[in-house]
Amino acid sequence: AQSVSQHNHHVILSEAASLELGCNYSYGGTVNLFWYVQYPGQHLQLLLKYFSGDPLVKGIKGFEAEFIKSKFSFNLRKPSVQWSDTAEYFCAVRTGGGNKLTFGTGTQLKVEL
Amino acid sequence: DGGITQSPKYLFRKEGQNVTLSCEQNLNHDAMYWYRQDPGQGLRLIYYSHIVNDFQKGDIAEGYSVSREKKESFPLTVTSAQKNPTAFYLCASSIQESAYNEQFFGPGTRLTVL
Numbered sequence: 001a002q003s004v005s006q007h008n009h010h011v012i013l014s015e016a017a018s019l020e021l022g023c024n025y026s027y028g029g030t031v032n033l034f035w036y037v038q039y040p041g042q043h044l045q046l047l048l049k050y051f052s053g054d055p056l057v058k059g060i061k062g063f064e065a066e067f068i069k070s071k072f073s074f075n076l077r078k079p080s081v082q083w084s085d086t087a088e089y090f091c092a093v094r095t096g097g098g099n100k101l102t103f104g105t106g107t108q109l110k111v112e113l
Numbered sequence: 114d115g116g117i118t119q120s121p122k123y124l125f126r127k128e129g130q131n132v133t134l135s136c137e138q139n140l141n142h143d144a145m146y147w148y149r150q151d152p153g154q155g156l157r158l159i160y161y162s163h164i165v166n167d168f169q170k171g172d173i174a175e176g177y178s179v180s181r182e183k184k185e186s187f188p189l190t191v192t193s194a195q196k197n198p199t200a201f202y203l204c205a206s207s208i209q210e211s212a213y214n215e216q217f218f219g220p221g222t223r224l225t226v227l
Contacts, residue, residue, distance in 0.1 A: 101156075
């Protein structure tokens with residue numbers, strides 16, 4: 001069965017620092033990849049997704065992620081974080097047919113002023 | 114205002130009691146999903162439904178049951194057989210059970226079993 005690993009469980013950054021959150025998956029076939037974000041008290045929402053084509057995908061609020069097939073990775077990046085980026089971030093993978101997602105354990109990001 | 118509603122936001126039950134969590138969507142989505150979120154474990158799929166009157170077990174279906182009698186509704190029952198029911202439960206939906214369709218999530222229900 002496929003699995004998703006997010007190695008950073010808690011990250012604390014100062015405003016304007018650069019962000020990179022790691023996501024690795026274990027599956028050798030075709031994958032679709034997602035990053036979801038859960039702001040405090042809000043619904044889980046889609047940040048960005050990769051299906052095919054350009055491995056560098058851009059999402060909302062200045063986030064981007066790069067799919068590196070050889071490394072089975074889909075790391076999330078943002079050049080300069082803001083206090084409002086404080087949230088929990090989840091990486092998810094879809095493999096095979098259907099729309100079943102496998103989620104990583106999440107990364108809690110806290111951005112300090 | 115389209116979206117997914119889950120009620121109640123907080124739910125308390127005594128051990129041994131069955132409890133049903135509500136999930137309603139007015140997005141006209143065919144597919145619906147139930148996830149369980151525990152600290153440090155991310156989201157895990159409990160059940161999903163591609164179409165009315167059909168549903169499939171997810172990765173952790175034991176101790177749970179669902180029904181899909183209407184397109185807009187997908188209630189989840191947490192039975193007394195679920196060994197550790199205290200958790201945050203999220204409902205989601207998508208246009209179709211297709212990989213290219215984003216899943217939209219509800220606000221969640223936090224269930225505490227005393």
